[in-house]
Amino acid sequence: MPIHDPSWSAYAHAVLEDAGHRRGGARDEVIDLLAAQPCAVSAHDIEGALRQRGRPIGRASIYRALDTLAEHGLVKRLDLGRSEACYEPARSDGHHHHHVVCEMCGTLTAFDDPDLEDAIDRLGDRLGMRIDDHDVLLRGVCRNCGGPGPR
Amino acid sequence: MPIHDPSWSAYAHAVLEDAGHRRGGARDEVIDLLAAQPCAVSAHDIEGALRQRGRPIGRASIYRALDTLAEHGLVKRLDLGRSEACYEPARSDGHHHHHVVCEMCGTLTAFDDPDLEDAIDRLGDRLGMRIDDHDVLLRGVCRNCGGPGPR
DNA sequence: GCAAGACTAAGACTCAGTCTCATTACGCCC
């Protein structure tokens, strides 16, 4: 999981420009912040982080930026069963992952698993549907909170 | 998918009684309504349906009833990416299923898949976590809306 | 530099879900 992904932010800017979007300070800040996230963040996290950076951005602008990004497949919206949605950059190589939430401490961990992806791919045929997208969310207990050890 | 599942409602009543809960009209109505649902319904659906039945129930009571049921593992709460959560009875035999949402018409379809369950079971070991629960949500296009045919 | 219109900020608004508290009624004891 990259801590900062300048390639994603450059890619995002390029896609938006191609789509005829002008640049705007608020959206650029959101893209910048997202590129620096190790995992998913909520709109309110973004609002708070930008305020801390001394660049307070209107809430509507944040949601608008996230909408625009999601529209172009640049961010992925996640419902983690909390009251608020979380957002994370979607890499341009199509690679994607899923999440485990620790029910004790709330930690969010990303993982990927080819078997799982295969099983889901096969499902489209079985169900007679075109499957465009899927979410998988696991809930459990992490090592720190008493999950199985030793490592 | 049973249209009405009297065994679930009886089971739910029994579990709640064992847990020391008294019976109450509001919760009984919610249990009754849930038992009759083919798939997940939202709290507002429940509120509306009970009002239509001429048995209007306070919103707080509905959420309280759903909370109590979820606490005892009798209903499952689903986030379908809509603004509101949905709830469905959890069968006592531990059998569970997942959902596909059609992005065109919004239809919710249930399915189960042993391969998928196996893949998820194996993940706990791989991740070194105890996995207690999981949600899978597929998004796609159903047959009626132009998904793959022929039937 | 200018104009068009895309972008932004502030905050009012909506709506799902929670909380409070007065009232009702279940279930046990006598």
Added chain:
DNA sequence: GGGCGTAATGAGACTGAGTCTTAGTCTTGC
């Protein structure tokens, strides 16, 4: 059956995430 303790209920105020509106600002093409 009547009384009592307490869980369950209902009404509606409240909270907080997300949306909408509107006036103003900034980009960009000319």
